[in-house]
Amino acid sequence: MTNDNPPSDVTPPAAGTGRERVRIFDTSLRDGEQAPGFSMGRAAKLRLAHALEELGVDVLEAGFPSASDGDFEAVQAIAREVRRPIVCGLARCVPGDIDACARALAPAAKARIHLFLATSPLHREFKLGMSREQVIENAVAAVRNACRHFDDVEFSAEDAIRTEPDYLVEVFSAVIAAGARTVNVPDTVGYTTPAEMYERVRYLREHVHGIDQAVLSTHCHDDLGLAVANSLAAVAAGARQVECTIGGIGERAGNASLEEIVMALATRAELFGVDTGIDTRKLYPTARLLGQLTGQPIARNKAVVGENAFAHESGIHQHGMLKHRGTYEIMKPEDVGFSRSQLVLGKHSGRHALRERLAALGYAPDEAQLDAIFTRFKTLADRKREVFDSDLEALAVGRDPEAVGPWHLEHLNASSHLGGNGSASVRLVHEDGRRASEAAIGDGPIDAVLRAIGRAIGHDLELTDFQIRALSHGGDAQGQATLGVRHQDRELKGRGVSTDIVEAAALAALEIANRIERGTPAVPLRQLAQAI
Numbered sequence: 001m002t003n004d005n006p007p008s009d010v011t012p013p014a015a016g017t018g019r020e021r022v023r024i025f026d027t028s029l030r031d032g033e034q035a036p037g038f039s040m041g042r043a044a045k046l047r048l049a050h051a052l053e054e055l056g057v058d059v060l061e062a063g064f065p066s067a068s069d070g071d072f073e074a075v076q077a078i079a080r081e082v083r084r085p086i087v088c089g090l091a092r093c094v095p096g097d098i099d100a101c102a103r104a105l106a107p108a109a110k111a112r113i114h115l116f117l118a119t120s121p122l123h124r125e126f127k128l129g130m131s132r133e134q135v136i137e138n139a140v141a142a143v144r145n146a147c148r149h150f151d152d153v154e155f156s157a158e159d160a161i162r163t164e165p166d167y168l169v170e171v172f173s174a175v176i177a178a179g180a181r182t183v184n185v186p187d188t189v190g191y192t193t194p195a196e197m198y199e200r201v202r203y204l205r206e207h208v209h210g211i212d213q214a215v216l217s218t219h220c221h222d223d224l225g226l227a228v229a230n231s232l233a234a235v236a237a238g239a240r241q242v243e244c245t246i247g248g249i250g251e252r253a254g255n256a257s258l259e260e261i262v263m264a265l266a267t268r269a270e271l272f273g274v275d276t277g278i279d280t281r282k283l284y285p286t287a288r289l290l291g292q293l294t295g296q297p298i299a300r301n302k303a304v305v306g307e308n309a310f311a312h313e314s315g316i317h318q319h320g321m322l323k324h325r326g327t328y329e330i331m332k333p334e335d336v337g338f339s340r341s342q343l344v345l346g347k348h349s350g351r352h353a354l355r356e357r358l359a360a361l362g363y364a365p366d367e368a369q370l371d372a373i374f375t376r377f378k379t380l381a382d383r384k385r386e387v388f389d390s391d392l393e394a395l396a397v398g399r400d401p402e403a404v405g406p407w408h409l410e411h412l413n414a415s416s417h418l419g420g421n422g423s424a425s426v427r428l429v430h431e432d433g434r435r436a437s438e439a440a441i442g443d444g445p446i447d448a449v450l451r452a453i454g455r456a457i458g459h460d461l462e463l464t465d466f467q468i469r470a471l472s473h474g475g476d477a478q479g480q481a482t483l484g485v486r487h488q489d490r491e492l493k494g495r496g497v498s499t500d501i502v503e504a505a506a507l508a509a510l511e512i513a514n515r516i517e518r519g520t521p522a523v524p525l526r527q528l529a530q531a532i
C-alpha cells in the first residue's frame with residue numbers, strides 16, 4: 001500500500017539536542033518471538049506492541065505475516081491499533097510473502113516491509129542454491145515488487161558479515177537503486193567483533209552507491225556475547241538504525257538487547273554523540289511485561305533491567321553508596337524505571353548498611369548495641385540468603401528471628417477452580433493447645449490459603465507478591481515459596497519449603513502469621529537498650 005505518511009527523512013536530528021537520531025528498530029515480536037520459549041499469541045503480541053509504542057521505538061517489527069495465519073492476524077491487529085511507530089513485517093524475496101505483508105499491513109498508519117535474502121557464499125551455495133547474480137536479481141525483483149505496495153522498503157542481506165565485502169557493496173547498491181530506503185547489515189550468526197563491524201560499516205558507507213539516500217542499519221546476534229558491542233561499533237561507524245529486542249531475546253543466544261544499547265548511547269553520549277527517541281523510564285516495566293507474557297522472567301543479573309541492576313549487598317559497596325551513589329552506580333535507577341537503588345542485607349553486608357536499615361525501621365542503636373546486633377545478624381545471614389526487615393526487627397528487640405510457632409499447621413486443603421478462584425481451609429494448633437479452623441476463597445489457591453490463615457489468627461493479610469523457586473530437581477523436587485504480605489501498612493515477607501507448592505506457600509504465610517503473633521513491633525528507641 002502507498003502510505004499517506006511518507007517515511008521520515010534519512011537521519012532525522014533528535015529533538016532538542018542537535019544530535020543525530022539513531023532509530024531503534026524493535027524486533028522482539030519477530031526475531032525475539034522466533035526463539036524457543038518466547039512464542040507469543042496475538043493478544044500477547046498486541047499488548048507488548050502497545051508497550052513498545054509507549055516506550056518510543058521508531059520501528060516495530062510485528063511479525064512474519066506468511067509464517068502462519070495467527071502471525072498474519074497478529075501483524076494486522078498491531079497495524080490497526082499501533083499508530084505512532086512504523087509497523088513492519090518480514091518477508092522473503094518471494095511474491096507470496098510480499099503480498100501477505102501488504103495485506104497484513106494495509107491498516108497501518110506507517111508501514112514498512114522488511115525483505116531479506118542471504119548473501120554469504122555458504123548460504124548462497126548450500127541453502128538457496130543461487131549464484132551471486134541470481135541473488136542480486138531476486139533481491140532487486142523483490143524490492144521493485146515491494147515498492148508497488150510500500151513507500152518504505154528495507155532490505156537485509158542475511159549473513160552479511162560472512163559475505164564478501166565488495167559483493168555486499170554490489171547487492172546494496174542494486175537494492176537502493178531499486179527503491180530500498182534502509183539497508184541492513186545482519187550479523188546473523190553472531191560471528192563478528194566490534195573492530196570488524198566498525199570497519200565493515202565504514203567500508204559500506206564509503207563504497208555503496210546511493211548510500212546517502214538510505215539508512216544504514218545493523219542487526220546483531222549474541223552467539224559470542226558481542227551483539228551490543230557490535231551494534232555500538234556500527235553506530236560509531238555511522239549506522240543510524242539498530243535492530244534489537246527487549247531483554248536481548250531472539251534466535252539462539254538472542255539479539256542485541258534494546259535496553260543495553262539505549263542506555264549505553266545515553267550514558268556515554270559524549271562518545272557516540274547520538275540520541276534515541278526511547279523513554280528510558282519505560283525500559284524496566286516493558287522488560288517485566290515481556291517476562292510476564294512469555295513466562296520467562298528476566299535474569300536477576302541482567303544489565304539495566306535485572307533485579308540486581310541497582311541492588312547492592314556488599315558492605316564496602318553499600319558504604320560507598322551511602323556516601324555517594326555515583327561510587328557504584330553509573331545510571332540512575334529512576335531513569336530506567338526502577339523506583340530506587342536497593343541495599344540488600346545479606347552475609348556480605350557491613351555495619352553502615354545495617355545501621356541505615358535499622359534507622360529506617362525506627363531503631364537507633366549506639367555502637368555497642370550495633371556491634372551486638374551485627375554479630376547476630378552475620379550468624380543469621382550465614383544461614384539465610386537474604387535477611388528481611390522482620391528479621392532485623394526481631395534482632396533489634398532481642399528476639400530469635402528463626403523461632404517457629406506459636407501456631408503450627410495441622411490441616412490444609414486447597415483447590416483451584418477454572419476461571420481463577422481458589423478456596424482453602426486450614427486448621428492451626430497453638431502451643432497453648434488452642435485450635436483455630438478457617439476457610440476462605442481467594443484469587444487462586446495461594447491467596448485463599450493466606451486469607452484462611454489470616455482469619456484463623458484474626459488479622460487481615462493481603463498478598464502482594466508470590467514467588468516460587470525449585471530447590472532441587474525431579475518428581476519430588478522441593479519448592480521454596482516466598483510470600484510478600486501487607487499487614488497494617490507494613491510489608492512482611494515469609495518463606496516456606498515443601499515438595500508441594502501450596503503447602504510451601506502455607507508455611508510461608510504461617511511464618512508471617514507467627515511473626516505478627518509474636519509481635520515484633522517497632523519498639524520505642526529507648527527500650528532498645530534493655531531489649532538486647
Ligand SMILES: CC(=O)SCCNC(=O)CCNC(=O)[C@H](O)C(C)(C)COP(=O)(O)OP(=O)(O)OC[C@H]1O[C@@H](n2cnc3c(N)ncnc32)[C@H](O)[C@@H]1OP(=O)(O)O
Nearest residue numbers: 031034064066067068092093094116117118127128158188
Ligand atoms: C535469519 C532469520 O531470522 S530469517 C527468518 C526466519 N524465520 C522463520 O523462518 C520463521 C517463519 N518461517 C516459517 O513459518 C516457514 O519457514 C515459512 C512458512 C516461511 C516457509 O515454510 P516452507 O515453505 O515450508 O519452507 P521451509 O521453511 O521448510 O524452507 C525455507 C524455504 O524458503 C527459501 N528461502 C529462505 N530464505 C529465503 C529468502 N530470503 N527469499 C526467498 N526464499 C527464501 C528456502 O530456500 C526454502 O525454499 P524451498 O522450500 O524452495 O527449498
Ligand SMILES: CC(C)C(=O)C(=O)O
Nearest residue numbers: 116156158159186188
Ligand atoms: C531477517 C534477518 C534480518 C535476520 O533476522 C538475521 O539475519 O538475523
Ligand SMILES: [Mg+2]
Nearest residue numbers: 031188219251
Ligand atoms: Mg536475526
